[in-house]
Amino acid sequence: MTPVLELKDVALRHRGSAANTVEDVSLAVEAGHSLALVGESGAGKTTLLRLLLGLSRPTAGAVRFDGAELSPGDRAQMRRFRRSVQCVFQDPYSSLDPRRRVAAVVAEPLRSLGIDTRAGAAPKVAAALERVGLPADAADRYPHEFSGGQRQRIAIARATVCGPRVLLADEPVSALDVTTRVKVVDLLAELQREQGLTLVMVSHDLSVVASLCERTAVLERGRIVEQGDTAQVLGEPAHPYTRRLIESVPRLPV
Template sequence: MTALLELHDARFAYGRRTVIDDVTLGVSAGQALGLVGESGAGKSTIFSLLLGLAAPHAGAVLFDGAPLDRRDRRMMRRFRTEVQTVFQDPYSSLDPRQRIDRIVGEPLRSLGIARGAEAQQSVAEAVRSVGLDADALHRYPHEFSGGQRQRIAIARAIVSKPRVLLADEPVSALDVTTRIQVIELLAHLRAETGMALVMVSHDLSAVAALCERTVVLQGGRVVEEGATRDILDAPTTAYTRTLVSAIPRLPRLPREA
């Protein structure tokens, strides 16, 4: 299956320190991919490259089969519309001075997708799709719990109907019950919209619940990749076995066809 968003032989360095080296990975339409590894494994750098916030020093970022050119305004506008993100901290990722309708509608305005009544309808639909009532639109972030704020952040990410959602530790800042609810919401949105998901996480249980495939990173390199269930049931490297052994109980996914 052709990848919708991918890194190909990517290398990135800060000065003389190589952060990722020879990394190839990708996610296809409708697929969910988990990126796991300890701190310093290169997850955040890969996330930035996949978001187009930085360019690899070698290799390429490919979107829909074409190299991503950050100088091409038309390409980047399409990319920003079709690739959206949810960040880790729902408390810092929402502007406290803006009402929820303005926050969720920001991608529509900044990308020139919709305005006026059309934008209002899209915003209302996005908020409803994450399980919040219409009265949320006229309130401010401080009036919501952490889980509700993350739902608002997800609504902002999906309002442009992206083909790919990049999620950076989307449940790590939440309590256990709320974490389960947000994972279930992301799974539901994937099933409903068919969007691809790339999730960066150190939480293997969250990856197991959401992602069919997993890439394990260590020291900026891919050390293992494949179907999530296979990796969790029979890890092939000592590093992955250590990560898996830290999780006392993991949900199971059906094997890939």
């Protein structure tokens, strides 16, 4: 089966830098499956996410979408890509325009991708808000009127309103308290199951990774040191770096 997203021998060096931020990275995500990118801060996780989103171009190697190399100059391909691949960011407040009502925020992908007019978008916005468990009157309110967990639900509604095939999530629950985090993780799992979403998630929280993702890739200093089934990687890590990550997870004293 052709992966929906793939990085092949990818390297990226930022302008003015003497070394690559990521190097010799290869990974693939098949449709309907889930992958976590884990590692310490600065390991290159968000850089890989930006490459998968088409926001950065690799210095070497290729980013592929449905088997074809992603080409920012190919407008038809990029339109298909933008409709198929959406993102949920870490901070739900900074990612939502505080000057716009929730209806306009959630409808933004429908308008920017030319899928619907303002009037045509309304029922899809209502359905997206209902899917993430928000009341109908949420559409007429502003982001600051909601809690952090509710704002992240708005962000998820915006990312899924156009029916994407792939959801990329950058630390989607790290800014939330523990109880709210569990609810948002359950929501993501439900959306993935019901809509057949492909999920790629950056996370420091290995418990979230274990709950949501079938496969895990471990990054150290811009290189993948281990990848495979999440149960295997987290349960029986083969690389010393992965073992250190797992051992660093805080535990309550017995």
